Amino acid sequence: MAEVDLPVAPSSLSAPSEMFKLSHRETKREKASCTDGTIALDVAEQSSDGKEDLIFLSASLKLQLWPLETRQHQATGTQAESSKHVVAPVSTFPSLSECLRLWPEVRPQSSSSGGSPSVFDSRSYRPHSRKRARARLRSGQHRSAPAMVFIQSYCEANSSISHTWVDQGISPCFYFTLVPSILLTLSFFLGTIHCVFYKKYGTAMEPKFIPRTCLYGFQLAVSVLLVVQFLGGMVWQAAAGGELPGYVLLYGCFSALAWAWAISLLRVERHRVLVMDRTRGHSAFLLMFWALTFSSENLAFVSWYSPHWWWGLENRDQQVQFALWLMRYTCTGLLFLIGLKAPGLPRKPYMLLINEDERDVEHSSRSLLGRTEENESTWQGFRQKVRLLVPYMWPKGNIVLQLLVIFCLLLLAVERAINVFVPIYYKNIVNDLTGGRSWPTVATTVCIYVLLKFLQGGGAGASGFVSNMRSFLWIRVQQFTNRVVQVHLFAHLHSLSLRWHLGRKTGDVLRSMDRGTSSINSLLSYLVFSIFPTIADIVISIIYFITYFNAWFGLIVFVCMALYLTLTIIITEWRTKFRRDMNLQDNNAKSKAVDSLLNFETVKYYNAENYEVARFEDLILKYQASEWKTQASLAFLNQTQNLIIGSGLLAGSLLCAYFVTEGKFQVGDFVLFGTYIIQLYTPLNWFGTYYRVIQNSFIDMENMIKLFEEEEEVKDEVNAGNLLYEMGKVEFENVHFSYIDGKEILNDVSFTVLPGQTVALVGPSGSGKSTIIRLLFRFYDVNGGCIRIDGQDISKVKQMSLRAHIGVVPQDTVLFNSNIRENIRYGRISASDQEVEDAALAADIHEKIVTFPEGYDTQVGERGLKLSGGEKQRVAIARTILKAPQIILLDEATSALDTQTERNIQASLAKVCANRTTVVVAHRLSTIISADQILVISDGRIAERGGHDELLLKGGLYADMWMNQQQAQDTDSSSDTEAKDRKSEKLQPPSTSSGPHHH
Incomplete structure (x- = not known):
């Protein structure tokens, strides 16, 4: 067996063509060179079988062996000499010594000439000492399986935690280190604070008030399944390939701990409740935790083309990894959706009335928490509210308005595309000017940029051609919505029972109608043309920055956007009670003012002007106190948003400027980043306003929705x-x-x-x-x-x-604020003027009417107060005569x-009642x-x-x-x-x- 000992090479090469010698045994010649960005190591040794093996080490650290033909040397009395080559891209390793450190022990497979290469996965390699790297080659003897190789480092052989973007994707080492660290930190610190508050200030729930639903059991089971999945993934990798990379252990352990802590908090919220907390729905922490976990799993799509991820499904390892990811993706998505419903938490406001009888509390409208609606989230019943809006947004039966809606949505998509291309062309202008491009090229780029800016308008479509065209076309749809809502509500109010009308306040009903109608218009406009486009812009920007720049920029934008949206929603939800109380005080003040003015004579009878003024002033002071709380909380929200936006812009700008100074980015890239971020922050700055408007609109809609929800006490049967x-x-x-x-x-x-x-x-x-x-x-x-x-x-x-x-002549006749003729004609709207006068003559009121200066055109005033009691009664009788009913x-x-x-009136009534x-x-x-x-x-x-x-x-x-x-x-x-x-x-x-x- 021929053996070659290779000592550690220098930590780096000073020049691309630098050469150095390696000590050896049993070798005749050897050298290492760095040429054209490639480290090549040639080892020549004697071969007994007259064949030569070429070893190629790819960037993904997969070993491939090909039998090659022997190159015979014309030397008498000498053995054939073969050459071994190890090639690896410089970008894979920070230095040549790193390459040599990872030199594996290889036992090549037996293969015939021209056969397929044998492939060994990088996780099967075992690195050797930093001081020595040994390669053994057995000439002429090939075994059928590679030896077990272990990696004793934190990241894999071709990766480092400092490398965030590798081969068209996020580095797995970076991703699986950052994500669990953030989740564990979030769950530990914020979750611990939340848990302490629940334990210290929360009230324990009696078991009879805790709902027992299958959906909660499913929610808990899915959470436990995720913990098992993280632990099982580590066990499988250890059993499949030996020792694990450090980041795999960290990812599994940190994620399992974070989810275990989330499960414990879920159970705490089920059995305890805070007085200041909402009576329905999970805490903001758990909702944010579930949302972040689901969002982090979506980041895997960014690395779709990366060979380091499992999307290729080329071998069993990638298939198992993909199955585990699919399980995580499905489970986290389900938990987020189930968390919005909160099946394991009490749905009623009686959660704190632990000593009350369940039946009594069930029918009680108040609790220790105050009125139910004051403690509910504005987004409670969101589906019902949206379901109420959809019919008014889509104009049924009107093809022209339907086409307008579709065209407006298409223009909205065009705006999103324009928002992407504006910064790109701005960057191209800067690069063309700094790169010395020709005038026609620069002029063309500038013209395209100006055209896009004209279509976009100032900021991000705030006043551009496309936006203005969309707003203009939407006017007809908005008018349709306004008309249909008001007409339907007005018809519904008239269908309600007399019992409801006797108990309602006219001022409250009118303000609910007015506010509700305007709130629906605001909701449709802001949801469709502000909130959804802003969220789409955020998602597009994150993907763009990750793919065009690197993962750090996408991470900065993602963190800033997540913090901005999360804190905006949390603080705005906290502000809801102030806004709702302000509306209540405003309604009280207006209602009392209307009541006082309607009873003007009574006020005069008792010299109560000063009392009424003082009472109205007291109501205004209460309204202003609530208004101050609303405005103060608004200022706090604005400052929080400005702090987040400024921090994100500072971090991204410094990082981009650093890459420009290092020569990795161009000046145009810095301009693109700044332009895109400012363009993104412009609508994002208004996101808080949009959310507040939508929330306020939902609050204003609540009373109107309650009017719609009032059921008709007297209904016609289906087949009546x-x-x-x-x-x-x-x-x-x-x-x-x-x-x-x-x-x-x-x-x-x-x-x-x-x-x-x-x-x-x-x-x-x-x-x-x-x-x-x-x-x-x-x-x-x-x-x-x-x-x-x-x-x-x-x-x-x-x-x-x-x-x-049936015709009715009531004791207290109330006339409409119109003229006498229209009040009489109300008995039969289609009656002519002559029929109106004949009815007045039969009611013995005609002679009196003609003595008035304006005759039948005399205005009767509000509720007919300008006429005497007898005159009003006769007008009512004339109205009934005009109706000509069979029953009086x-x-x-x-x-x-x-x-x-x-x-006199008895004589008139006798004529009406005859026969x-x-x-x-x-x-x-x-x-x-x-x-x-x-x-x-x-x-x-x-x-x-x-x-x-x-x-x-x-x-x-x-x-x-x-x-x-x-x-x-x-x-x-x-x-x-x-x-x-x-x-x-x-x-x-x-x-x-x-x-x-x-x-």
Whole structure:
């Protein structure tokens, strides 16, 4: 066996062609040279079999052996001499000594001439001492398998931790060192702080409040699977190829520790809760940890063309590595998505009410945390909110608007491409000017750059041609959205029950409509044209910097973007409660102002102007206090963002400038980096604003969404038909009704109104008289029994057809803020002016109207306040006459009027009710003497029924009510007569005596 001992070569070669000698045994000639960037080591030795082997060591450290023909020397009495060659690129090793240090022990395989090369993976090499590198070659004897070779260094043979970008990809040694170090540091420090807060300040959850879901078990199992995968990967590599590189051990151990710590925090959050924390959703730390792990796995795509990664799937090792990565990629992605749902955490605000009964707390709207919505994240229910937005964004049934939407999205993609090419052409201009290129070349580059800048505009598409064109085309889509949202919401409000309308605040509803509509426009605009493009620009920039520069620049951008977005979201979520409270105080102030102005007369009656002003000022002060907190937190957020952006720009600029001074980059590269970063930071600077606008829009949408979520209490059945009116017979059969549970208003009420009859309802206040009117008009559905018209259950017919046959004259008539003609025409929108005047004539109001300066065009004011009570009532009667219903409902229509006005209106009502089925709710019994039937309602039941004379003869409740009202009228008449007599006495002249006085 021939043996060659090669001592360590010099640490570096001073010149490409430097030569040096190596000591040897049993060799006739040897030399090492460095020529054209290649280290070549020639070892000549005697060969017994007359053949020569050529050994080639590639950049990937794979050993290939080819049998070659023997070169015979013409020397008498000497053995044949063969030459051995070892070749490796200089870029693979920092010095020749490093190359010699990694010289492997090789036992070549037996192979026939012209056969395929034998390939040994680099991990099978065993490095020798730095002082000696020994190569043994057995001439003429080849074994079938390579010997086990071990690498006793941190990185692999052709890699170093300082080399971040190797062969079109990230260095595995660099990547698998940096990623687990960041994750372990993050999980240890931030996770420990988080855990301490939970342990020290958190409240333990009772087991009955902790949800037991299969999804949480799956979340925990996936986390444990990741820990097992990291440990199993190390065991497999050790078993497959001997000792592991140091970075493999570090990656496996650090990653397993980081995930184990994350699992423990996941369990802590499940069993404890912080008072100041949100009641739903995982902490920002866990969400950020899952997002970073998933993002780090995506970085593997950057090294798609690198031979050092597993994408080639050339051998079993790469296939196993790819399978392990695929498992990590799937598991981390699933954990991030599941973490957004937080299946293992309580979904209700009762988590702190550990001593309360579960059922009571379930139905409670408040907890120790305050109102639920104040502690929820703005992004809770994000899917429902987006699902509400999508129909308004895509204009169904309008092909033109649909094409506009598609074209606007295409323009958005064009903007992204322009943002990439603008810095590149700016760099080309600088390189052309510094490189002495010809004028036509420079001019062409400048023209292309200016054209791109014109299309892009200032900053990153803020006011460019493409952006302005997109904004112009989007106007029609935005108007469509605005119109559809307002119309749908307005229609929905009118479909809600009377119960809801009696309990709502008009000012709050109007502001919710206004804010909600504008917030939808803002959401569509900022989400589609600001947030998503900004995120796309960030992703594109990271990939571009990694591929064009190196991994350090991509890492700087990635870290800065991750910190910026994460802190922006965390701080903005923290600011949510201030913004929500500010909205609440603003609503309170506006609502009180509207209420005060609507009750202007009442304020004057009690000289309460100063009180109202002081109360309004107090509400404004509360609003300003909340506004100050909102603005102060905004300033803090802006300073945090500026600090992150400045730090990232400083680090990247210094690194780029360093590479320029070292000659690795051109000046144009520095210009490209600066231009691209500033261009990227311009929209990123607005990202916080975009996020705040979107969050504020979601907050403003919440009240509007709640309006949309209000369910219709009275709904038409799916197959409901129209009311088939025949005669107008009304039947109440065993009707039960209550506004709230436990307090029944009507109890087993039954009566019948024959066609053309008039039935009067009388009784004490609160007995349920007006409720019967509302049930017949179907403002509410009965709890029991049924109401029929001409034998048809009114709950089985459409509400529109039912109400088309019924006319109502209420006690408190409210007119629209329009003229008299339009208020009367409201009874039948299609009526002509002549029909309006005929209705007014029938209601005995025409003569009064024509005396007004503007006649029928007289404005009645808000709620008709410019007209007297009698005039408003007659306008309402004229409106009902114009509608010409078959059934009339009079709800104490004259109770608030004086006696003379009442008599006049009674005559008008008699004309309206002639030959129509009529139900009258009366307070003054004198107005219903002629009714066909009188029902006396008491405590929700019909106490008495019959005609006027019949009920008086019974001497019951009706007779008592009649006697009391008659006595009251007699007293009032006597008082009026005495007052008139006193007045006439004062007007008479004093009496005089006709004769003299005698004393």
